[in-house]
Amino acid sequence: MIKESYNTAEEAVLVKAALDGNKEAFGDIVTKYQKMVARTVKGMLGDSIFADDIGQEVFIKLFYSLSEFRGEAKLSTYIQKIAVNLTLNEIKRRKRFFSMFSQKGNNEMYEFEVADQDNEERRDSKELVSKALLAMEPKFRIILTMRMLQGYSTKETAEILDLPLGTVLSRLSRAQEQLRNILEKL
Amino acid sequence: MKPSEIKKMLISSLNAGTDTTEISGRLEEEGITFDFKNGFRDKIVEKVFSAGLTINREMEFMRSVNFAFNRIALTGVAAIVLLLISIFFMEGSLSFNSFLGLSDNYDESIVSLLTGN
Numbered sequence: 001m002i003k004e005s006y007n008t009a010e011e012a013v014l015v016k017a018a019l020d021g022n023k024e025a026f027g028d029i030v031t032k033y034q035k036m037v038a039r040t041v042k043g044m045l046g047d048s049i050f051a052d053d054i055g056q057e058v059f060i061k062l063f064y065s066l067s068e069f070r071g072e073a074k075l076s077t078y079i080q081k082i083a084v085n086l087t088l089n090e091i092k093r094r095k096r097f098f099s100m101f102s103q104k105g106n107n108e109m110y111e112f113e114v115a116d117q118d119n120e121e122r123r124d125s126k127e128l129v130s131k132a133l134l135a136m137e138p139k140f141r142i143i144l145t146m147r148m149l150q151g152y153s154t155k156e157t158a159e160i161l162d163l164p165l166g167t168v169l170s171r172l173s174r175a176q177e178q179l180r181n182i183l184e185k186l
Numbered sequence: 187m188k189p190s191e192i193k194k195m196l197i198s199s200l201n202a203g204t205d206t207t208e209i210s211g212r213l214e215e216e217g218i219t220f221d222f223k224n225g226f227r228d229k230i231v232e233k234v235f236s237a238g239l240t241i242n243r244e245m246e247f248m249r250s251v252n253f254a255f256n257r258i259a260l261t262g263v264a265a266i267v268l269l270l271i272s273i274f275f276m277e278g279s280l281s282f283n284s285f286l287g288l289s290d291n292y293d294e295s296i297v298s299l300l301t302g303n
Contacts (some may be wrong), residue, residue: 023231030227035219042220055222059230093253125192127217132196148199149220151210169202177201183193 011075019066030059033079036150040083043145044088046134054090058083073159080150080160091138092130128186135182140175143168187216 017025037058038051045051061082069078129148133141146157158168192213201208213219270280277284 016288023235026234027227027231030230034226038220038222047220050227052222055226056230056233061236063234093249097253097256114250124189125187125216128189128216129213130191130197144200144226147204147206147209148196149210150214151207154202154205172200172202176197179197179200183196186193 006114008074012071015066015075018063023174026063028049028108029062029075033076034059036062037079037083038148040080040145041087041131043149044087045069045140046130054086055083061086064119077156077160081162082127084160087140088138131186132182134177135186136175136178139170140178143175144179147172187212192216192218 014025014029018029034055037055041054041058042048042051045054058079061077065082070074133144136144142161143157146152146160153159154168154172155165157163158165161168163171195209195212198204199206273284276282277287
């Protein structure tokens with residue numbers, strides 16, 4: 001089971017304590033959700049040091065917007081939305097930046113880091129997934145990230161991306177078509 | 187897991203009715219997962235609680251300034267290079283007079299231009 005979430009009461013206590021300046025409480029929120037954020041950010045941007053910076057920005061932004069969190073949605077959904085927005089903004093920023101300097105895509109900057117370097121097969125598998133993700137258009141990449149890495153349902157994906165369910169369904173089939181073409185070449 | 191199996195799994199994760207929780211779980215078991223570097227939590231807690239309320243705005247501001255500087259600097263350099271090339275072709279040199287557009291004028295003609303005589 002990949003999805004992380006506290007029960008609402010536990011979340012409310014942690015959020016309140018963090019707002020009161022309790023370092024441990026905020027640290028607990030970071031620890032609990034950092035893998036979830038890493039999957040989104042690194043799935044979208046590649047496994048690079050830049051992704052770590054965006055990950056930090058996600059939690060810093062979370063801290064300063066915690067007072068606006070009313071507990072109507074799950075904290076995980078709230079964090080996920082921040083991660084998605086910051087990641088998509090970064091992709092736009094990079095696109096503009098790289099279009100100024102080079103005709104090449106920015107994917108060349110990505111490096112693949114694998115936890116277990118000795119395991120050739122695992123490294124190849126992770127590299128395959130990362131390459132497939134980075135070759136996709138960002139609007140399809142985010143859908144694949146939410147589904148494949150986060151394990152979200154279609155409805156949850158639509159909620160996090162703030163998209164109508166119909167749009168997500170149509171993007172799913174277009175993303176699948178694009179992914180098939182990409183995987184044929186990998 | 188063989189690459190062909192992973193490919194199948196990736197494609198099936200985009201079927202609307204697929205149970206993606208199982209797919210993401212299997213991929214994680216295969217080591218296909220992401221995390222931040224060690225000390226990530228400590229870095230964030232330190233940044234948030236030591237730097238005060240301005241840090242987030244400062245970060246956004248610095249990123250925007252960097253981005254704007256890159257754009258402006260590159261465009262400016264390109265404009266200067268174009269200007270130099272065009273001056274060189276039009277005036278035949280890059281002297282100070284060429285910059286001022288005075289290379290073909292004699293003092294007398296400037297006096298006549300200014301006085302109208």
